[in-house]
Amino acid sequence: MKFIFILTISLLGFSAHSEEITCRRPMYNQSEWSFPNCARKLSTGEWEYKKELLGKLNFGKNNLAPVCIDNDNGCYWVNRDGKMAQVLGIEGSADDFSQGLARHKKNGKIGFIDESLKIVITPKYDFAFPFEGNQTAAVCTGCKDASGPNDDHGKLVGGSWYLINKSGKVLKSCGSIEGPTALPPVNCTKN
Secondary structure (H helix, E strand, O other), X not given: OHHHHHHHHHHOOOOXXXXXXXXXXXXXXXXXXXXXXXXXXXXXXXXXXXXXXXXXXOOOOOOEEEEEEOOOOEEEEEEOOOEEEEEOEEOOEEOOOEOOEEEEEEOOEEXXXXXXXXXXXXXXXXXXXXXXXXXXXXXXXXXXXXXXXXXXXXXXXXXXXXXXXXXXXXXXEEEOOOOOEOOOOHHHOOO
């Protein structure tokens, strides 16, 4: 009898390791731009976009589409296979790629992904600025959010700041930030 019950549950498509959520296109909150049950959480903890809904997304030249999830307020890049990678949400949209990398968020830490959604710098930083023209990014460990309720952009304070290259190698230590600011330490912007 127990076998029949488990088999019935499996045939009905229920899964104890799957959770479905509602997605929306970035920058829009209207219902016509929302897609209920658009993705499912896999047993690995990763999200997968439903293949039957991929045609509703606007894929860019890099074959990626931005999606934000209402339930956890996160933003993701989705590829044409439905693979999703969480990135920082910037002004209601997914963080753009800069120098071929985007800031990836996992378990509250920041790293970087490439346009194939592969992690190229493991998420271990508390914050990171995008890579700039000189192929470097300012990152911090131990910095804290010091934003006020009326701040348009986040402000940070404290922590240890570093300048890294695109392979994640630390090029130099830049010290700390004493007062709340939306900028990295001055000596952490150039190599």
